[in-house]
Amino acid sequence: MNLIRIYGLFLRHFYLITRSFPRILDLIYWPTIQITLWGFISNFFATYSTYYNNAVGIILTCAILYDFLFRTSIGFNMLFLEEIWSRNFTNLFISPMRISEIITSLVGTALIRALIGLVPAIFLTSPLFGISILNLGISLFFLFLSLYIFGITLGILVSAGLLRYGPSFENIAWSTMFLIAPFGCVYYPIDILPNVFQKIAYCMPLVYVFEEARAILINQTVNIENIYKAFIINFIYLTIAISLFYYSFNQARKKGTLINIGE
Amino acid sequence: MTYLVEVTNLKKNYSSKEAVKGISFNIKENEILGLLGPNGSGKTTTIGMLLGLLKPSAGEIKINKMSFENNRIEILEKINFISPYIELPKKLTVKQNLTVYGKLYNIKKLKDRIEYLTEKLRLHDLLNRITGELSSGQKNRASLAKALINKPSVLLLDEPTASLDPEIGDFVRTFLEEYKHENKISILLASHNMNEVSRLCKSVLMMKNGEIIDKGTPLSLINKHGRANLEEVFLKLSRNENEFN
Numbered sequence: 001m002n003l004i005r006i007y008g009l010f011l012r013h014f015y016l017i018t019r020s021f022p023r024i025l026d027l028i029y030w031p032t033i034q035i036t037l038w039g040f041i042s043n044f045f046a047t048y049s050t051y052y053n054n055a056v057g058i059i060l061t062c063a064i065l066y067d068f069l070f071r072t073s074i075g076f077n078m079l080f081l082e083e084i085w086s087r088n089f090t091n092l093f094i095s096p097m098r099i100s101e102i103i104t105s106l107v108g109t110a111l112i113r114a115l116i117g118l119v120p121a122i123f124l125t126s127p128l129f130g131i132s133i134l135n136l137g138i139s140l141f142f143l144f145l146s147l148y149i150f151g152i153t154l155g156i157l158v159s160a161g162l163l164r165y166g167p168s169f170e171n172i173a174w175s176t177m178f179l180i181a182p183f184g185c186v187y188y189p190i191d192i193l194p195n196v197f198q199k200i201a202y203c204m205p206l207v208y209v210f211e212e213a214r215a216i217l218i219n220q221t222v223n224i225e226n227i228y229k230a231f232i233i234n235f236i237y238l239t240i241a242i243s244l245f246y247y248s249f250n251q252a253r254k255k256g257t258l259i260n261i262g263e
Numbered sequence: 264m265t266y267l268v269e270v271t272n273l274k275k276n277y278s279s280k281e282a283v284k285g286i287s288f289n290i291k292e293n294e295i296l297g298l299l300g301p302n303g304s305g306k307t308t309t310i311g312m313l314l315g316l317l318k319p320s321a322g323e324i325k326i327n328k329m330s331f332e333n334n335r336i337e338i339l340e341k342i343n344f345i346s347p348y349i350e351l352p353k354k355l356t357v358k359q360n361l362t363v364y365g366k367l368y369n370i371k372k373l374k375d376r377i378e379y380l381t382e383k384l385r386l387h388d389l390l391n392r393i394t395g396e397l398s399s400g401q402k403n404r405a406s407l408a409k410a411l412i413n414k415p416s417v418l419l420l421d422e423p424t425a426s427l428d429p430e431i432g433d434f435v436r437t438f439l440e441e442y443k444h445e446n447k448i449s450i451l452l453a454s455h456n457m458n459e460v461s462r463l464c465k466s467v468l469m470m471k472n473g474e475i476i477d478k479g480t481p482l483s484l485i486n487k488h489g490r491a492n493l494e495e496v497f498l499k500l501s502r503n504e505n506e507f508n
Contacts, residue, residue, distance in 0.1 A: 008366025012352060015359045087350045091409070094314045095367040096339035253318040256277065259311045 009105035031121040038063035039129040057131035069147040071114035076155025146230040156241040164248040205230040267449040273322035284473040295450040297460040300470030345410040346421035353395025368413035380408040400431035457494040
């Protein structure tokens with residue numbers, strides 16, 4: 001892999017973001033609104049729910065974690081869609097960038113995009129709601145990492161679809177996160193789900209991440225097994241997603257999608 | 264004879280259609296080869312395969328003696344492309360775009376290269392302007408700079424002067440002639456502007472229905488078909504189904 005090429009693609013998106021105040025605002029605006037809203041809901045539940053009254057901020061903490069996942073995944077898709085919208089797709093794919101370099105660059109850029117949006121919102125939670133996500137301790141890093149990996153996995157899967165089927169796949173790009181959210185058990189324990197849904201939920205890393213976050217905040221116990229399981233499942237999905245991206249690229253070269261997307 | 268581009272029995276089939284039917288041609292070093300044909304004749308598909316955007320169904324492309332399919336990245340480092348249908352990121356300045364593409368092509372001494380192209384393509388006043396706000400002619404020059412950022416040994420041009428006014432069109436053609444002369448590059452030019460092809464190309468391929476139906480120098484084609492100019496030859500070949508059967 002060539003780091004200069006990876007940096008080049010990062011630079012393209014860095015210039016794009018830093019040149020446009022509305023783009024920066026857009027990155028910060030939605031996470032802030034989302035977290036403020038969930039902050040008030042969280043306060044309400046903490047006051048009136050026996051389940052949550054021992055751990056103020058469970059909902060808000062989970063909302064922040066979910067938003068990070070959402071931003072990472074959408075961020076990756078946005079970077080890919082940006083090339084299609086700006087009719088720059090062909091220029092990118094006739095440059096000597098390897099697929100691995102494109103993925104690496106977009107993965108890094110998506111993280112920065114997500115952090116631009118989320119860090120200010122996280123800083124708001126403490127003065128506004130008296131809650132700090134840092135209460136999760138060292139586990140927080142692993143939970144974020146796990147969500148980041150799953151976010152980019154979804155991003156790579158959707159981008160593979162865009163490569164293979166072209167811009168008509170765009171709607172799927174926006175709806176993926178909403179499709180999996182019910183199975184993620186973000187705001188409720190997995191026991192709430194019907195048995196069939198529980199089986200589906202256990203096939204995704206999200207349930208382990210959010211169960212772990214709740215366990216830490218409510219019981220002050222760390223179950224390392226949840227974190228392991230999340231990472232193992234993430235590894236499997238990431239491998240599948242990357243393989244699918246390569247497959248889609250080869251199929252797009254066979255079917256001519258790369259030319260059709262580019263013009 | 265040194266051929267920089269060697270295309271042998273190249274085919275591209277889609278599920279219901281043969282877009283390119285086993286064409287072969289070569290491009291010499293320091294040569295501009297014209298690729299002519301009506302819409303749907305297979306020109307874009309051929310260019311797509313030469314750029315690696317399409318995988319040939321059969322046949323082989325060699326650039327500088329290297330098989331494209333086995334050396335895709337190494338070959339892409341040495342070729343480039345310009346088309347009015349493909350744009351540079353609109354929100355970036357011209358300089359930012361050239362910097363980004365310079366990095367993507369891993370260009371050493373990028374600053375010098377950008378300065379050289381700025382000088383040659385008269386981009387001084389455009390460097391810090393947003394690419395999307397430029398006129399067609401200015402965008403064309405910026406795209407040309409991007410296409411030359413990697414000092415390509417093979418340059419593919421798809422209607423490079425379409426939608427340009429005569430003065431800018433002439434500037435681009437003159438620039439290409441001079442650049443080719445100075446850098447000894449091979450150029451494949453697909454164009455519907457027959458005067459442009461007559462002026463720039465030493466030899467021409469005529470495509471129709473995915474096949475090469477004739478080839479030669481512009482003058483030899485004009486003489487062979489008994490027409491006054493290349494445009495009339497193009498019209499004759501495009502309209503006459505059975506001319507070469």
